[in-house]
Each structure stands twice: as structure tokens, then as C-alpha cells.
Amino acid sequence: MSGLLGYDHVQLAIPPGGEDRTRAFFVDLLGMREVPKPDTLSPQGCWFEAVPVSLHIGIDPDFRPATKAHPAFLTDDLAGLRARLENAGVTCQDDKPVPGCVRFFADDPFGNRLEFVQRF
Template identity: 45%
Template sequence: MLTAVDHVQLAAPPGSEDLLRRYYAGALGMTEIPKPPVPAARGGCWFRAGAVHLHLGIEGAPGDEGPGRFRPAKKAHPGLLVTDIETFAARLEAHGAEVTWDDDLPGHRRFYSEDPVGNRLEFLEPVVRAYGPGS
């Protein structure tokens, strides 16, 4: 029986760890988790914020850093719940990340953004509606 998602792994090109740290720790406010020795030798970074764990694994070999070598997924992405989505979007924009709002999911405010290597991320917040007499 499944009980929870332990982590989501996204791919990143060789040599991108400093960019990833600036984005995931700086812009998103996540904490970097030390990797065990064997995965650490393969590069990449692991981050967490509360129960959310994101692993950025290196895809490709050293020397594959050139343009067009690494291709992030265009559709696949994690959906990350946030609070105070307007402030969170402004924080990302202040760090130079583009924010694209999307109104196609009923009951939620949401936007998409990309990390510095092109991974798509969805940020969403449920809309709480107050229903009262006459609603």
C-alpha cells in the first residue's frame, strides 16, 4: 500500500549545482539536505521544505554542458502547494524567475515557473470560499 511520496527527482545538467542552490535554497527558501556519499559522488543536490523533498540529479556526463545537450521535460512537473501564493509569486519574480498564471484548475490559484535549468514547476493554493446565508 502506498502511504506518501518520499521525494520527486528532477534532472539537471552537469555543473549546474550552484544555479540549483541559488534557486531552490534562495528563491524557493528550501534547505539543502546533505547527500549520502555514493549519490553525492554523482553530483546534484537534494532540498526540502517541511514534508516536500526535491532531488536534482545530474543527467549526462561531464563535458555534456553545451547548448542543446540537456533537455528538461516539457510537460512533467511537480505540483507544489504553497500558502499566500501572491507573495510567493512575487518572491520568485524578485529572484528573476518568470511566473505564468493559469486559471484552468477550478478551486485553485496557480502558476507555473521554471528553475534555472528549465524544469517546469507548478505552484498552487486551494481557494477557500466562505459560504454563508444567501450564497
């Protein structure tokens, strides 16, 4: 029996027409880069990566933000990332401590919950 090796990607949903706001958040604020989607998939949505992280953004016509379920992004500069987000007007929220890391939560432009973590 083979075991799981890790994640290939995480997918988040956004409402139709939200790609430009999503690009501004994930590329301009988080430093990811947009990568082309395969021609066999819908032209809507967008894909990003910051190796080894891959994020797929899909369009949901009945979009509702994920306010509990969330991806957790690992960083080596949590304080700098938080400052960049807050300077852009993004609200960052602390949560209960977790041993071995510091972390905070923020929402993407459409209310999807995101966690940012730095391990020590």
C-alpha cells in the same frame, strides 16, 4: 494489499555543473534547505527539503528540461512566492483555472517546468 501513502521525493535533472544555480533557486528563492546526500550516492547533484517536501536534483549529461511533466509545490502564500520569483527575474505564467486552487507555472534555471499551488 497496502496502498500508496504519498511521495517520498521528486527528482529533477539538471546539466553537469548546475548545482550552484540550483541552490540559488531552491534555497534562496523558494526557501528550501539543502540536506546531505548519503555517501553511497554520487557526489554530484543535491537534495533539498521543506518538510514534508523532498526534492532530489540529479545530474544528466544528456540533459533536456522537462517542459510538460512537472512537480507541483503547495504553498500557503502563492502571491508572495510569485512576487519573490518575479522580482528575481523569473517568468511566472498563469494557466487554466482548476477548481479549489489558484496556481501558476515557472521554470527552474534550466527550463524544468514547476507548478505552484495554493488551495482554498
